[in-house]
Amino acid sequence: MTKDDLRRRYEEASxxxxxxxxxxxxxxxAWGVLRPDLPGWLLTTLHVVTVIAxxxxxxxxxxRLALAEHRWQFVRRNWIDGLAVVLPLLRPLRILSLVRVARVIDRRLTTSLHGRVAAYVTLTASLVVFMASLAELDAERGDPDATITTFGDALWWAFTTITTVGYGDRxxxxxxxxxxxxxxxxxxxxxxxxxxxxxASWFVGRVADAARTEDMAARAEDDAADAAADEALRAELRTLTEEVRRLRAELAGEGRAGLSDRG
Structure with a gap:
């Protein structure tokens, strides 16, 4: 069993x-950010959970890197994972931990390319908006000049920012x-x-499928035309064969009649 096989088995098990x-x-x-008025011991427990993760x-x-047979290739393909784990768990950088959340859940998504992209984008966008809202609220609400002081404000700001609208009200x-x-x-x-x-990939795929369908239909029509032509040729050959046989029979009959006359 290769290292890549062991890595895949480990990923399935973990x-x-x-x-x-x-x-x-x-x-x-989320609980710690949305409820800063919780008892101190509970806030400490929540903080410990985020740090342990x-x-x-x-x-x-x-x-997984140790089990990879081609480690540089693994690093290049999983650079987002590496970025998420090598950076320190500073408060404004906790949003990067959602990358690991999305990457882990991504292992359970459909194997269809377009379905995988749609599910991954939906999941990642939702996590990004939610975690960015929490991180922004955590960073902003203590400042006297802050315009983002509630989770609703932070959520609205995250939506307008990630969609590149940017109203500027928050x-x-x-x-x-x-x-x-x-x-x-x-x-x-x-x-x-x-x-x-x-x-774009979906549209290209649909156009390619349509082109393949038309090509198959055209080939089927060509095959049908070729089959009809072959059948007509065979019928003509049968007719010619019968005609040759008839002529041979007539010639043979005339030959026998001539011999009888000379006799």
């Missing part, structure tokens, strides 16, 4: 525990908030590009 941890991370982070994801990445004023905004802008452009590429 996907559900990692999904559980990812969901727990999102829940703990990072080394687990790091260990998962390192173990905007970050802190350095941490602007860092989150920058990452959200990049994510919005990337998702828009992915959706555009997926739609």
């Amino acid at each position: 996907q559900w525990p990692l999904i559980g941890l990812a969901v727990l991370f999102v829940a703990a982070y 990072w080394p687990v994801f790091l260990a998962d990445y390192v173990f 905007y970050p004023v802190t350095a941490e908030g602007r860092l989150v905004a920058g990452m959200l802008m990049v994510a919005g452009i990337a998702l828009l590009g992915t959706v555009t590429a997926a739609v």
Whole structure:
């Protein structure tokens, strides 16, 4: 058994525990941000959960890297995973942990290319908007000049930012908030590009399918025409054969009659 086979078996065995941890991370982070008035011990517990999740994801990445037969190729193909685990768990950078959440859940998505793209984009966009809203609210609400002071404000700001609309009625004023905004802008452009590429690929695929259908129909018509021509040729050959046989019979009869006359 090769290392890649072992890595695939490990990914299949670890996907559900990692999904559980990812969901727990999102829940703990969201609860802590949305309810800052919780008791101190509970806030500490939620913080510990978010901190513990990072080394687990790091260990998962390192173990899969160790099992890869072509490690540089693995790093290039999974650079987003690497970026998400090597950066420190600073408060404004916690949004990057959603990358690991999406990548883990992506293992359970459909194998169809377009279905995979649609599901992945939908899942990632939802996670990005939700986590960016939480991170922005966490960074902004303590500033006296903040325009984002509630989760509703943060959610509205995230929607307008990721869709590249940007009304400007809500905007970050802190350095941490602007860092989150920058990452959200990049994510919005990337998702828009992915959706555009997926739609274009779908249209190209439909056109190619239509072209293949027309080509198959044309080939079927050509085959039918060829078959009809062959059948007509065979019928003509049968007619000519019968005519030759008749002429031979007539010639043979005339030959016998001539011999009888001379006799």
